[in-house]
Amino acid sequence: MNISSVSTTAQVSFLQSKKKKQLKLNPSPTNRRRRDGVVVVGGAVVVPSMNTSLPSHVEFISSPSNPFVKHCLKLRQNSSYRHSHASVLVVGTNPIREITNFQELIKGKPAMVDCLLLVDGAEVPKDLSYSSNRIVRVSSTVMKKLSGVQSIDSIEAIALMRIPNSFCNLDDDQREANLHSLFPTPRRILVLDGIQDPGNLGALLRSAMAFGWDGVFLLPGCCDPFNDKALRAARGASFQIPIVSGNWDHLETLRNEYQMKMLAGHPESNQGLKCASALSRELANSLMDKHLCLILGGEGNGLSEQSKQACELISIPMEGQFESLNVSVAGGIFLFMLQSRNHRFI
16 A cells, blocks of 8 residues: 555545534534433424333332333423323322323223332222223332422322323414314313413312313413423313413414403503403303403413403402412402303302
8 A cells, every 4th residue: 555545544534533523513503402301303303212111021110210210200300201202190199080080980081091100018099900001019219209299108109191182282383273172162261371380370270170161271481281280289180171282373263263252360450551340240240151261370470461452351359458369369269250151150
């Protein structure tokens, strides 16, 4: 081999090595790894590979480092990962029971429990033994890690469940939606505008379900209704009431389609362009047969300007100098008072 060919080979090797280093140091702007661990390639979301399946022979998991445990933990902690897998962890026997009872007894559908995790030594709840495709025992260490609570004395079961079909996340570019399938009977729709506290959001879902409202619409800025804290506060309502996540264009389509009257809860105030009407039995009776959207604003900033402009404002009369109530408390009062005729309790 002559000297020139050796030199050429070395130069090619050097250039290839340099190019590889440049690719590592300067990744494509369209390919990036987000903080939540999800990789975005050319604008598309790609979930990193993880062993999410549990071998059929496994009946007991003792280690928190087990790949399946890591998968379940990420479902609880990461919203984008949760929705990319269409799976959610439900912590606690009572919430699991409420969800499965609703699915099986009211809707006549089989329960959506893919896997029931039981702390070692706990008895299998009789009414859940037939609801799960699989039952796996776990150590107390694994149960504590997955549940996210300090004490697991009252936590004996965790269910890996599918996110229900009653939840729909509308894409920003999706102008047209099958509203009849999303909200089959939209007489009363609760709209949440920037509710970020999962406890408040879960409590509002629970109240909407309890007082016979037909669905919940989440505007941008709301937390995930399948967040573990929201699930605990909702006590199964997240799986029972139709929930749609969308933007104002989608909400306008809903309003126009069903000629819905837009109301928004707002503290009584003499400031601003609009005055809030006081919530009363007379006002509620006048709205009994109308299709309503009730918008409730976030904990810190309240209603968005768009909500204020688009809605008739209503307030809860209060004594003293209180400016406002907690949004879940105020929402419970509005939801009770503004029930439709078909669900009027008093």
